[in-house]
Amino acid sequence: MKKYRSLAGMILGFLLLAWMSKTCYAEIADVTAFENLEWKKVYEEALIAPQGVVQSICATKNYIICIENTNDAQDTPDTVSAYYKNDTDADGNPVEQYSLALRNTDNNWEHGNGMAYNQAKEEIYVAPYTSQNPENRGCLFVMDANTLAYKGKIKISDDYNILGIGYREKTDQYVIQTNVEGGYSFKILDNQFQIAEDLGRYEGTSVGTNFQDLQLVDEYILNFPLTLNMGIGDYLNVYSLETKELVSCSKLNFPFEGVSNDEPEGLCEIAEGTYIAVVDEDRTDGRRMFCFYETQVPCKEEVVPEEGNIGTNENDVSELNRQTETDILEEQTDSEKNTDLEENTDSEEIPTSLEDYKKEASKSLKKQSAKNTPKEVSFAEKMSIGFSGMITQAQKLSKKLPSVVELAKKAGNLAGTFIETLSTKIKTLWKSGSMILAQNQREVFLFLAIGFTIMSIMGLWVYIVRLIRIRKQKKARAELERLRKAWREEAEQWLQAERKRL
Incomplete structure (x- = not known):
């Protein structure tokens, strides 16, 4: 039930966005709205x-x-x-x-x-x-x-x-x-x-x-x-x-x-x-x-910010897909080149690429040679920390993916205002008696029919975009995990070769 309530909230949120982008409320823009009017x-x-x-x-x-x-x-x-x-x-x-x-x-x-x-x-x-x-x-x-x-x-x-x-x-x-x-x-x-x-x-x-x-x-x-x-x-x-x-x-x-x-x-x-x-x-x-x-008179218009405007046509979905692919490539590039992570140990950089692993292993070998006491456990700890940092970075990078659901949730917070306004209008219509209802039967039916159609389209669109997002996220995470495994294996092979050489 919780899942369905969440989905309903998102649908209402998108409906609200579409409604507010076209609706000018009776609330005036500001106190200067009645100045320099054209009659x-x-x-x-x-x-x-x-x-x-x-x-x-x-x-x-x-x-x-x-x-x-x-x-x-x-x-x-x-x-x-x-x-x-x-x-x-x-x-x-x-x-x-x-x-x-x-x-x-x-x-x-x-x-x-x-x-x-x-x-x-x-x-x-x-x-x-x-x-x-x-x-x-x-x-x-x-x-x-x-x-x-x-x-x-x-x-x-x-x-x-x-x-x-x-x-x-x-x-x-x-x-x-x-x-x-x-x-x-x-x-x-x-x-x-x-x-x-x-x-x-x-x-x-x-x-x-x-x-x-x-x-x-x-x-x-x-x-x-x-x-x-x-x-x-x-x-x-x-x-x-x-x-x-x-x-x-x-x-x-x-x-x-x-x-x-x-x-x-x-x-x-x-x-x-x-x-x-x-x-x-x-x-x-x-x-x-x-x-x-x-x-x-100018009224306040609740306009969805440009970055938050979400269409439902094929071009918008294609643009979303292109943006998702770009973010995945950026994520892979960051995984290979990033050397400025928030989490670190002893103020040293955390290895996030094959070259970083080799540098880290080289530093470890120099310390071991100086003291003549190899510390493989210490290196393993650092390797562990490196993997933890990579996971943290991967989580942060994943947040860069297009978060349509996040936007829907924000819009869902505004759905309460829409529901409250609709409830007030219904109460007013009810109090006005059967005569008013009879005079507005056609308008009420059209409003409900249009609202249901828009909600259905929005719901289907959100579901499709969410599936695309989940699929892209899984693909990106699998690729990152594959790279991490390959780097670790190459680093270990390189380390063993260096130890034999020394």
Whole structure:
């Protein structure tokens, strides 16, 4: 069983190497990843209400959700719209990406300044920012992620209103930002919406006079500072959850055309490393629009080092065979010429070739002649030490052979991360219910089928390469043993001849 577990670990290791070499994780490359971004406009639409402003954006499993605040009156319903995030709908039918899928105008969401989506609960939590209705002060609204309908509200505090919100699926926590009454502070909420940690006040830490909604990315908080009518352009803030400080504030370069005034309102991630910003625009021709601008953010890529990249084609196997043969020849050459081994006796060189044996025997004869007391036992000891050194050297030389299995074992250590990530995804899918499973049956089947095929190919390849390696090792060791035996016999014959001559 131990043998099979080892083989399974190696197969998973190789699968992980292949997976990681092509997969870009959601984790951003570093804090500078959001600087000097290139944006392109992918969608635009006219605002519905005469005074309407799209205030927030978030991405769900299938949609991009926007709230257009009709006005600040408490009795006026706002417009919540869902746009297709992909080019297929939930059932796999082709649709036009970013086209309208659903719209709801049944509720007033106050200012509707921020949103965060929890896939496990299929709920969107809205940060209202204002409280025209006093009962809404310090609350979060709850929206059904599928119908966009109002479900209720959650009281957080009476001391401030909530400006923005983000959800951390990894820890099942929320991060909120308060309005000016709370010092624009960031706070971490647990899954029961209780304050778990206060990260401090952030008023005056950035350009602008206020903040838009926030987006969580790894250990960072992103938001747009409000710079409307300041004439300084648009900026993106990056705050660190770890150091609790602003670590980046970069100017944005949206490709505006015919725009007299603009206001970036929010940011969401629609795919790994792909972000959408929603921007309200006043056009020079009098139109009032909102647009989606898309950008690609550099992510951390777990790249296998060049020396560790292992292919599965015939050329790679041939190259491995050539390398193995080269190493065997080097091993034989070292066995004949090496005179610098780690293990030695009385600071003398250990014989590793026929000439070394003869030199050693000659030294022994000179000592015997000087003292007139031949010490054959001493020479035998040295011969024994020489053989021990040769064996040690042979072991070291054998390590120079291509160690594919060693690499597989190292890769196998990373397999735990792959399994843990896969387990988390499965748990999330299970919690989401039978409806989600039904919508993704085809994707799950394809993933499992492709994974099984790749694992089978990798397993067969590892087995073949391992057989080649073992065969080459046996051949090299047999050759080394044959040489050692021949050297010893010739040395003994030469020694006997020298003794007779003396």
